Amino acid sequence: AQTVTQSQPEMSVQEAETVTLSCTYDTSESDYYLFWYKQPPSRQMILVIRQEAYKQQNATENRFSVNFQKAAKSFSLKISDSQLGDAAMYFCAYSPYTSGTYKYIFGTGTRLKVLA
Amino acid sequence: EAQVTQNPRYLITVTGKKLTVTCSQNMNHEYMSWYRQDPGLGLRQIYYSMNVEVTDKGDVPEGYKVSRKEKRNFPLILESPSPNQTSLYFCASSSDRDRRRGELFFGEGSRLTVL
Numbered sequence: 001a002q003t004v005t006q007s008q009p010e011m012s013v014q015e016a017e018t019v020t021l022s023c024t025y026d027t028s029e030s031d032y033y034l035f036w037y038k039q040p041p042s043r044q045m046i047l048v049i050r051q052e053a054y055k056q057q058n059a060t061e062n063r064f065s066v067n068f069q070k071a072a073k074s075f076s077l078k079i080s081d082s083q084l085g086d087a088a089m090y091f092c093a094y095s096p097y098t099s100g101t102y103k104y105i106f107g108t109g110t111r112l113k114v115l116a
Numbered sequence: 117e118a119q120v121t122q123n124p125r126y127l128i129t130v131t132g133k134k135l136t137v138t139c140s141q142n143m144n145h146e147y148m149s150w151y152r153q154d155p156g157l158g159l160r161q162i163y164y165s166m167n168v169e170v171t172d173k174g175d176v177p178e179g180y181k182v183s184r185k186e187k188r189n190f191p192l193i194l195e196s197p198s199p200n201q202t203s204l205y206f207c208a209s210s211s212d213r214d215r216r217r218g219e220l221f222f223g224e225g226s227r228l229t230v231l
Contacts, residue, residue, distance in 0.1 A: 047219050
């Protein structure tokens with residue numbers, strides 16, 4: 001079965017510091033996508049970053065970057081220079097690319113607190 | 117503005133009273149899906165649709181129905197709601213056609229309470 005595991009229910013980081021959120025997944029597929037979504041208190045789901053499994057280069061989006069280890073099935077999110085607005089629930093998600101990206105599996109989420 | 121719109125945003129109902137949560141997207145996306153979010157469980161996929169008249173079960177389909185008669189709409193139907201369907205529901209759409217392949221565009225969520 002395909003699963004996504006986020007082992008940190010809650011994390012804290014000081015403003016301007018760096019924090020890493022972990023995510024592991026299990027799959028036998030070779031082609032898939034991985035995502036990190038942010039859910040602030042407004043509950044709107046926002047894409048933070050996406051990674052295509054066939055790309056070895058780690059994705060980056062401004063202060064957000066990932067460490068994608070395909071063999072280890074690990075997909076961690078690093079937030080640099082943390083800001084108060086980064087406080088949210090973060091979900092890791094996996095989508096196998098079989099005939100299209102329509103099946104998604106989410107982790108249970110990590111709540112990030114940013115301390116001033 | 118590209119968006120996914122779902123209604124109602126909040127609903128309190130009673131056990132057994134049929135209800136429908138509507139979802140509409142204006143991005144011409146071929147894929148649409150429904151999720152429920154529960155504390156400690158993350159988001160779980162209920163149903164998804166690959167195109168008009170093509171739907172399939174996700175991980176937690178029991179007690180739900182969907183239909184996709186038009187490309188833009190994907191309503192979620194609870195024929196006989198029960199208290200264990202109290203949850204936060206999200207509709208989302210996605211496409212494989214552009215550089216944002218696979219990115220889910222979410223609606224704002226519908227908080228459903230079944231008494």
